[in-house]
Amino acid sequence: MQTQVNQMIAALGDKLIARRRDLHRHPESGWTEFRTSSIIAKTLIDIGYEVKLGEQIICRESMMGVPTEEELQAHMERAISQGADPDLVKQMAGGLTGVVGELKCGAGPLLVLRFDIDANDISEATDEKHLPYREGFNSINPKVMHACGHDGHVSIGLAVAEILYKLKQQLNGTIRLVFQPGEEGVRGAGPMVDAGVLEGADYILGGHIGFQATKTGMLICSTDKFLATTKFDVTFTGVPAHAGGAPEKGRNALLAASCAALNLHAIPRHGQGASRMTVGTLQAGQGRNVIPPNALLKAESRGETSEIDDFMFASAKQVIAGAAQMYGVDFDIKLMGKTKSGQSSPEMMARVKRVAEQIDFFDPEQIIENTEMRGSEDYSHMMTVVQEHGGQGTYFMIGSDLAAGHHDFYFDFDEKSLAAGVELIVNCVLDLLA
Structure with missing residues (x-):
């Protein structure tokens, strides 16, 4: 099966990078991710997932830090002008962005895979030393930039979705893909949880490119001490x-x-x-x-x-x-x-480590069991809720050489980390559900 997975990842290599670069060029900050969510939803629908949007996945009463109606309308119009599906965007009116896609593969546990999708309120660098500018995929949206790698997370998530659908007959259980808006400012997880997107979850996996894993080939398998x-x-x-x-x-x-x-x-x-x-x-x-x-x-x-x-x-x-x-x-x-605060489950850390040790991309000397966040990331809210209901979760960090630190206007990551992220997540799913 591993040979089959590797062949599918290799076939998606160019698409992984192209999709990441398209998202990088069209960044959208929290509660305005209309184009991003439209692309995610359309892709999942075309693959064959059951897709939910709007008030099905966002509790309006729990939303915080929402732009004004005038600002939201302007962002919706911009998203449509940049290629978003108008019918899908309409379902997200009021800032109800984000997407949930579900794949039912028979009896078995429910596994949630979470990917954050929003950008930062930063003006991106525009000089030749910045690769996105040099290669022509720097942000065209004023004062917004993917300066934290969430464009890469979306690209990884959609590739994972495509591969898992092809492996559906070999899986037992349900996969729920949660593409979360508003991570910056820790706004998005709570309203999704309050809308019920984690109901029945036995496991949850989430992660990030870079952070403390600052070298390509490195992997941190779990994270503790998320600050509430x-x-x-x-x-x-x-x-x-x-x-x-x-x-x-x-x-x-x-x-x-x-x-x-x-x-x-x-x-x-x-x-x-x-x-x-x-x-x-x-x-x-x-x-x-x-x-x-x-x-x-x-x-x-x-x-x-x-x-x-x-x-x-x-x-x-x-x-x-x-x-x-x-x-x-x-x-x-x-x-x-x-x-909320959060701690990864040791059992999930051990699974991720065992899977990673079989992936050539990761340097065996640079596979680290655990780190401490000492900051906030609202994945911890989701992970803690799953654990409070008897489930398990972990938050990993995929190593990447970084052009500059997160939230810097020169931020960029090594795109070789995209395929590695796909392989890691797909193999973790197989380890849990195959």
Whole structure:
């Protein structure tokens, strides 16, 4: 069977790269992945998968950090102008992007394969030292770039889908492919989980090109210590007044926000594990002689466990309310993203390692059992939910030489890692379901 798999991967080699480059040229950020989702859905339908879209896979009430209706409409129109299927795009109205494809192969366990699909809000480099620019597949969408490799993840996922369909008669169980929107900002996993896309899952596999696997031929089989996180925006609303003639009539939103920013960083660190609090943006005021009536603060908490993150966010809400009360202003807290902490299942790590040791691409000396994330990735939300219901999961990292770090405008990866990713995932599926 391995010879058959290798032949199918080799036959898809040019398509893998071409699809990745097309997606790289047309990046879309969270909740605007209309063209990307259209391509995924159409491809899966043509292969023979049962495909779900829109409110079948996204719980609208759980969505966070959604662009305005005007912005979403503009992105839908752009996607159609760039080749998206209008009928498919229509089903995603309101930002309900993402795709789930299911392949039933008889009795057996349910395996979920998750692939993230969104891009970053970054302007891509445009000079000759950047290979995508040099080769003509750099982003044509302003201020958006695939700077984290998710274009590669989609390409891998669709190739995996094609190969598994051809192997259907040799599998026992169900394969559910989850192409998740809004990973950046940890926005997409929760609404998909709340819509039921993980119901019945026995296993879940997910991974990433690069990250800590920064050399081609390297593989990290599992990841622990995903930090739970809560992203939130706070709007303070005061009362304007003449700064010289009637300052006593004003209510200073800038001072309230500044007080909150300082004291958010004064929240005690947690004794049961790592904790974080960061105020990343503070915007306020209208003019030098006006008591500032408005302020916007953008912040995030993180915790080594979901309980620690919950403690940090609860403390943040107390600080914000206190600062607003001190200065007599109103405030509103809006959640922009949230995900759980996570740990990979040792049993799944062992499976991935055993499979990888049979793949020539991976250097036996560079197959590493485990690493610690020490950051956030909302795959951990999905993996933890599966584990809470008795299932197993792991998050691997596929080694690749990188032109620059993730989220850098010079980011690019070694495209040889695409075929290796396909081979790894297909063989893990065979190990579980064949």
